[in-house]
Amino acid sequence: MDISARRSELRKIRETLVREHFRSEADQEFDATLNTFDHPRYEIMPTGQVFDGPDEVMGYYTVTREAFPDQRHDNVRLRHTDDAVVAEFDLLGTHLGPLYGVPATGRAFRCPVVAFFFFDGDEGERIVCERVYFDTATIAIQLGIAPPLTEAGTGPA
Template sequence: MVTTSSTVREAREALVRAHFESEAAQEFDVTMTTMGHPRYELIPTGEVFDGEEQVLGYYHRSRAAFPDQRHDNVRLHHSDTAVIAEFDLLGTHLGELYGAPPTGRSFRCPMVAFFFFDGSEDDKIICERIYFDTATITGQLGITPNVAG
């Protein structure tokens, strides 16, 4: 059984906190420095953004829809290969979101994100995998989901 040292855990936690803070401040150049290989996986939507160009595109698209997007109640947990973050994501819908016009309404949605690390000497984030309930967000925004079937 491998056990991650407290020094590694502290460094990873500091990196995840810097990642969160720079995202909220929209300092995406700083956010990129927290990642050895930028990759986002949004599990509820099935979207994957792989590489710096795609991740930056995701940041810009999501902040166009929610310019005040931020995190609240961040709680971090550790495993040997990841930091798991529980948090509330908040934002105000002021731009188009998947074709839906802005409603001006705000949302608060509980989320879980797994930050996976490469384990190298530099030990940067190599993937952020995010789980959330899209109905929580669309319901608070007053958007009717486009459900096929």
């Protein structure tokens, strides 16, 4: 198989896998989600949290789905690089349970997110890390646990 054909095949394999990752997360089929990884690992960049290995990742799923049982993705758009699939999407959920000591507010959020799904080099077919970027203030303000920045006195004088 020539290089161009292999890249095209690998791109299809990775895109199918990432879409299965999104679907199984939203459906809370976490065993299926874990199976999209070679070794499960999440890096949540705005909080500095790292969940490495199946037990830690499953703990992350448990905590976040207790807080946001309807967590899901909308408007998923994918881009490909040699060793990653980059996803832009909106993350949505309703705060119905505690999250790291913050009691449920019952309020919903929608937040733009960028996630990098890394693969092992330019030949890997399973995810080795999901690195997620989002703005925590966007979520906190919508949930009512932080005031809008302009109300906090940080706006122009």
